[in-house]
Amino acid sequence: xxxxxxxxxxxxLMLESPSPPEALWQQVLLSSRLLEYEVLNRxxxxxxxxTRATREPSSHWCRxxx
Numbered sequence: 001x002x003x004x005x006x007x008x009x010x011x012x013l014m015l016e017s018p019s020p021p022e023a024l025w026q027q028v029l030l031s032s033r034l035l036e037y038e039v040l041n042r043x044x045x046x047x048x049x050x051t052r053a054t055r056e057p058s059s060h061w062c063r064x065x066x
Contacts, residue, residue, distance in 0.1 A: 001028045006038035013039070 002024065009031070011019040043049035 001030050003030045004035070005031070006035050006042070009035060009039050010042055014041070 003064055010016070012025070040049055
């Protein structure tokens with residue numbers, strides 16, 4: 001298991017370079033509740049987050065693997 005922090009998650013979501021290798025996303029990943037808050041905070045700051053009203057009820061804001 002690998003613990004990821006918000007900088008790794010944001011690099012993946014924002015398609016930034018450098019980003020962790022693809023093989024990382026095939027592993028079992030762990031994060032804290034704080035990660036979700038930090039990532040959503042940054043996405044809102046960049047104007048990229050969808051609100052709850054625009055999401056489908058069963059969808060989740062982030063999926064780490066394909």
